[in-house]
Amino acid sequence: MTDSYIRHVQLLGFEKRYLPSQHYVYMFMVKWQDLTEKLVYRKYTEIYEFHKALKEMFPIEAGDINKEHRTIPHLPAPKWFDGLRSTENRQVTLSDYSSSLLSLPPKISRCPHVLKFFQVRPEDENRVANSNSGRKPETFLLKEDSSKKNVSDITGPIILQSYRAIADYDKNSKSELTVKTGDVVDVVEKNENGWWFCQLRNKRGWVPSAFLEPLDGPDESEEQDPNYEGELHITTKEYSADMEDELSLKEGESVEVIHKLLDGWWVVRRGSITGYFPAMYLQKSGEKALTNGNPSNRKALPPRRSTISNANSMHKANRKQISQETYRRNSKKYLKQRQSIIHSESNILIITEEIKAEEDKPKPQPAIPPRPSKELILDRCSEHTKNKIRTVN
Template structure:
C-alpha cells in the first residue's frame, strides 16, 4: 500500500467561533493521495507553532545555517490579539505558504510532521458546541479557483448570519423580501451594495444597507478612508438626488476615497467630494465587467432608511460629508504643496545652472606680447618677412 501524502491544500476561508471564547480558525481543504478531500480547521497560533517546529527539524532548509540555502517559506508571527481584519488580511499569506510548502522536496512535504498536522482531528468533525446558542460565522475566501462541489468533507459550511433592521419589499424576482428582525445567511457580498442571501428555503438579493451583524462587530467591516484616492472611471452618469451626492457624467475619472458597504462610495472629482453609486464605477485600467449594470437597480443608501432599528446599543459613528471634504482639502493642499516644492526645486536648479560661473575667454595677446614670447629664431624670420 502506498504511503499517504498530501496532493493539495486549499484555504477556503475562516470561521469566527464563540466557544469556549471568541476566536478565529482557518478552514483548509486537504486532498490526499487517494483523492479523498477532508476539511480541517486550524488556529493561526497552531499553524505558527507547526512552522517553528518544521524549521527546527530542517535547519539547513530553514536558513539557520546559511540564509542563502533557505527553501522553507516565511510565516509572520501572530499578533497578541487577532481581530477580524487581521485574520482576513492573512489569508493570502497562508494560501501562498501552503502552496510553497507542498512544492518542497518530499523529505519535507511528506514528512510525518506535515502529514500529522493536516490529518482530521476529532474537533474538526465535532467542534465544541456553543453554550449560548450562537452559531459560528463563516467567511469564505473569494477565489476564481475555489471548488464549488466538495465530494468528501468532514463538516458543513455555515454562512455568516445577519439581521434585517427594517422591512424591505423586493422589486424584482431576483430579490428577497425581508421583515425587520428577520435573520438571513449571507451567501455572497458584492461591492455594489447588494448581498445574496438565503432565508429558510428562499434566496435572493437584499440591499446591504438593510442588514447588520447579529453580534456588534469588534472591528468595522468597512475599510478606513483613503484620502490619497484610488482612480476609477464612471461607466454610467448619475445626477444626485440628495445634496451630498455627486453629479458625474459617464466616462469621467474620479478618485474613490471611501468604500462603504451599502454600495455608495465617497468620491472626489477635482476639489469636490460626494457619494456616488459603486455599481457605476470601474477601477482605472481594468477591463469592463461582463455583467456591469445588468444585475439590478441602485441600492438604497443606509441613511435613507428612516425606520431602521438596530439591536446594538452603540451604533457605528458615520463620517460626515464635511469631514470628508475637510480631510480631502488637506490632502489636496499637501499634494499641491509637494508638487510646488518639486517645481520650485527644478527652477532653483535651473537658475543655479544658468548662474554657474562660465570659463572666461582670454583676451587676444598683442603683437608686442607675442614677439616678446617668441624665440630669437622666430623673431628673425618675422623681421625677414616684413
C-alpha cells in the first residue's frame, strides 16, 4: 500500500468565529495522494507552533547551523492582537508558505509532523454543529487575484530575524519579556524607540534592543547614516541628562534629529549643540502623538547600548563609533553651509524683487510732436504732389 502524502494545499480564506470567544481560523483544502480532498481549519497560532516545531526537527534546513542552507520558508510570528485586517493580509503569506512547504524534499514535506498537522480533526468535521449554540461564523473567501498581491502590501514582517541576548534582562511589566544571556529570540517588530517585540519559544514581549545582537554579524548596517539636515521634532517629556554626551531638555522644546540609532537614543541638535536624547520622548513636528499600544508609554527608558557590558559582544568589537565632537563639527559645517545658502537665496530674492519692481514701473510715453505748418509740408513734398495740390486749388 502506498504511503500517505499530500499532493496540494490550497488556502481558501478564513472564518471569524465567536465561540468560546472571538477568534479567526484559516480554511485549507488539502488534496491527498488518493485524490481525496479534505477541508481543515487552523488558527494562526497553531500554524506558527507547527512551523517552530518543524524548524527544530530540521535544524540544517531551518538555517540554524548555516543561514545559507535554509530551505524551510519563513513565517512571521503572531501579533500581540489579531484583528480582521491582519488576518486578511496574512493570507498571501500563508498561501506562499504552504506552497513552498510542499515543494521541499520528501523527508520534510512528507514527514509525519506535516501529515499529522493537515489531517482532518473531529472539530473540523463538527464545525457546523458546534456553531449552532451561538452566533454563526462569518466566512471570508480569498480573492482570486490576492495571490498576485505585492509582498510589500502585506502587513507585518515577512522574514523574522534571529537575535542573541548579550546580557540578562528581567522584565518590569507583563508586556515585556525576560531573556538570559545567550537566548536566541525572533524579532517580530523593531520600534524606533529602542523597544523590540520578540518571540522566545512560546512567549512574546518587549525587550530593549540594547540587549540584542544579530547572530550573523554586527547590525550597524540597519542604522541610518547621520542626516545633518535634521528632522524637526518636539520633546514630549522633560529629561535630565545622566551622562556628559546627553542633552537635558524640557517638554515642548524644538530640536533637530540628526542620527537615529537602534537602541532608541537619538542624536539631536539644539542650535549648534548635539547630544543623545531618548527617542520615546520625541515626536515629529506636525504629527499627533500615539497613545494606545505604544511602548513609549513605559515608565523606564531603554538603556543605551554602550552601557551593556559584554566582552564578547559584536557591538564592542566591530561597531562604528561617532563621537559627539564629530557630530558637532559636521553640524557646524552643515549649519554654515545652510546659512550661506539662505543668504544666497535671500540675495537672489532681493535682486529678483528689484528686477520685478523695475518691470512693474510704468514706462514713460513718447511725446507727441507738434503738427508741421502747411508751408513746411509743401516744402518737403515732391514736385508731383505739389502739382496735384495746385490743380485742386
